[in-house]
Amino acid sequence: MIEVEAAQEKIRQAFPRQNNSESVSILEATGRVCAEDIYARVAVPTFSRAGMDGYAVIAAETVGASEEQPVCLAVVGTIYAGDQEIQTTEKKGVAYKIMTGAPIPTGFDAVIRQEWTDYGIEKVELYREVNKGLNYGGIGEDVFEGQKIISKGQLINSRTIGILAAQGMETVSVFQPLKVGLIVTGTELVSIGVPLTSGKIYDSNLYTLASFIQSGNSQLLFKERCPDDIKQLSERIKEKISSVDVLITTGGVSVGEKDYLPEVIDKIGGQQLFHCVNMKPGTPVMASCYADCLILSLSGNLFASVVNLHLFYWSFLAHAMDCAELNIQTRKVRLASDLKYSGIRRFIRAYEKDGVVSLISDQHFSSVFHNTLETNCLIDQPAKTSLKQGENVTVYYWKL
Incomplete structure (x- = not known):
């Protein structure tokens, strides 16, 4: 045999x-196999954005800030998610109130969270020193332009759909x-x-x-x-x-x-x-x-x-x-109990948890099926072997 x-x-x-492929809507692509390498058309994000609600600042101007000796900056504007990026020459001694996801003005390099301030409207007191890049999402922080984001032969899942949507892609090529x-x-x-x-x-x-x-x-x-x-x-x-x-x-x-x-x-x-x-x-x-x-x-x-x-x-x-x-997924795990000698290679219904696999029944006949509900895998017992408790064995997990 x-x-x-x-x-x-x-x-x-x-x-x-x-080799046959077809183009489908990304909402119909979950569970399909991608038929081509896909590269990012645009960076994500395409602008520098705030990582949380707070104030856009120049980090160097926050040096020494504390609750005892706050740094005070003039608030010259408020920026919301969806606003256009502000090109400004007014930087020294100023801050912008900014919301999560909003574009950070050019030249500003950090966002101090609002909880570290007095929530000022025209002026704001900063109670902590911040480093350059804090709460600052740069261009391409998630995906840079030209980066391979999906490989040919990759199974498309819900996370993949999110990446495609972030590229503005309505359709994707998948294998039939x-x-x-x-x-x-x-x-x-x-x-x-x-x-x-x-x-x-x-x-x-x-x-x-x-x-x-x-x-x-x-x-x-x-x-x-x-x-x-x-x-x-x-x-x-x-x-x-x-x-x-x-x-x-x-x-x-x-x-x-x-x-x-x-x-x-x-x-x-x-x-x-x-x-x-x-x-x-x-x-x-x-x-x-x-x-x-x-x-x-x-x-x-x-x-x-x-x-x-x-x-x-x-x-x-x-x-x-x-x-x-x-393909069916496999893993090496420890055997919870002995397995008797078998002259032929056997695949035995079992249950694996936390790296240990256990037999769930002594009914291993091909004609018995109901006890598979209590299992999640098959133990692979090689031919002409008996296996001892604690030995490593290969298990094959059921497909859902």
Whole structure:
């Protein structure tokens, strides 16, 4: 069986990165991937501004000021945020009352906060000496003109939007999301809302996987189920494949009599990249190429399919969008209790807090899913190991 990392690399090597981009409003760009390097068009701020309410002064004129011996300056004006910058030659012995964000007059180099004065209107007494640059935001203090502010491949978030807005940008170029389709196989599956009959179960795979996919940088074009039938599944894949970049299937990849996916891929002329990975759960996971599309075929058990999705889909998405932030996040933490020997590499549901990871249940079956609500990560237990309390282990965090 192939190792997890080798399987991830096979997928990456088989498919190019996304090159198609589109221009969207910055309010629609959150969660998208920037398609170009962006440089500041203007400095932020474009003028020197006050960092708080007070008085604009020349720092050298405040030397020696104290409550016992205040320095007195004439107040020659009041400046508010939004006022034009004052070009003045009158500087010696004077101050301007100024509000936060207002432009500091040329030649003035500090703002003394109003609490350190007598709040004078025509004259003001200063009770403290201040240094040059105090409460003074110079041109480009936040961003200088020409500075790279966003990199190609960077995931755009709410903070990014604020930086773009400060540049006066209404739109931004982002990569088009990957188009994804989901086909869940299983004759035993029925839709939510349909009464259960003997031998049938509700299709939780479809809803769970669809929710995960939609939370990423992807466009889920369709989600449907198909019975365990070679002809129907082959026709469904051939019908749908041209509309997507990635087709995700669940079920039909193991060794049962109705596990038809490998046969279907061969029948339609697809090329297997791998089938079966040295991991548990989700050992029979398979990846294939067909019509320039990735077909990622996950285990049929819900927990196993979610583990497969996290390890292989997010890795592929991060590669395709050239954005490492889209990948599943990992961290080295300490183990709270012993883990028994495992001959195969295991991914064990767990809960990490403050750098310590704990098992939350002794139910680790692929068919059990409800206890994942109590978890936030998976412990990566290497093959042919037993782990002791206090050892460092790698954890993989669930995507939201």
